[in-house]
Amino acid sequence: MLLLIAPFVMQAQNTPAFTITVDNINTLGKYRPMVSNAVALINEVLNSDEFKAEVVNHKYDWQRLPDFGKPEMKNDEVFRYLYRTTAQYHCTLFVRKMGLQDIKFWTSGTVGVTSINQHSTLTFSKKWMNLSTGQYLCTVITYAAHIAHEYCHQVGFADKDDNHPQNFRDVVPYAIGDIMCKLLQKKFNLQNCACDE
Numbered sequence: 001m002l003l004l005i006a007p008f009v010m011q012a013q014n015t016p017a018f019t020i021t022v023d024n025i026n027t028l029g030k031y032r033p034m035v036s037n038a039v040a041l042i043n044e045v046l047n048s049d050e051f052k053a054e055v056v057n058h059k060y061d062w063q064r065l066p067d068f069g070k071p072e073m074k075n076d077e078v079f080r081y082l083y084r085t086t087a088q089y090h091c092t093l094f095v096r097k098m099g100l101q102d103i104k105f106w107t108s109g110t111v112g113v114t115s116i117n118q119h120s121t122l123t124f125s126k127k128w129m130n131l132s133t134g135q136y137l138c139t140v141i142t143y144a145a146h147i148a149h150e151y152c153h154q155v156g157f158a159d160k161d162d163n164h165p166q167n168f169r170d171v172v173p174y175a176i177g178d179i180m181c182k183l184l185q186k187k188f189n190l191q192n193c194a195c196d197e
Helices: 029-046 049-057 075-082 100-105 136-154 172-188
Strands: 019-027 088-096 120-124
Touching (some): 029 136, 029 172, 136 172
């Protein structure tokens, strides 16, 4: 199902357009349009004044982060670092069922996997990836928030080494995913997409 998206002009003033370009959507065929629609929405939000304001005004948690992630930054530095590449950032996205090779994730609640500073993200097709007509838009928004989170890992921001997500909602990847979800739900006048699961 293709999502027909109305023009969403949120271009930040005096900011060159930045885009995440997906060189390969290596996924089950039925998810390819959803991935493409989500990435299109991500790029619109990333270039908006609203997104910049949310990122610059957020209170980030820098405590107890692993050494392999980015060190503490000022908020405007976080914003600039998200755009550290030139005009385009290239990555690969995978969506597949969790298999035997993923046994270490079976009971963890893990939705996606991205190694720090790697341009590739694997997402497991879980129950929230519902492509039915009534749930499709929330699925696109939730996946967009998920990829915004994973993009932060791709450029070097880490989560806490902690199995309780409520304890690190304000580290950069979770904060950026939540901001993406908030702005997209606002655009489509939705409130209950399960981006935080």
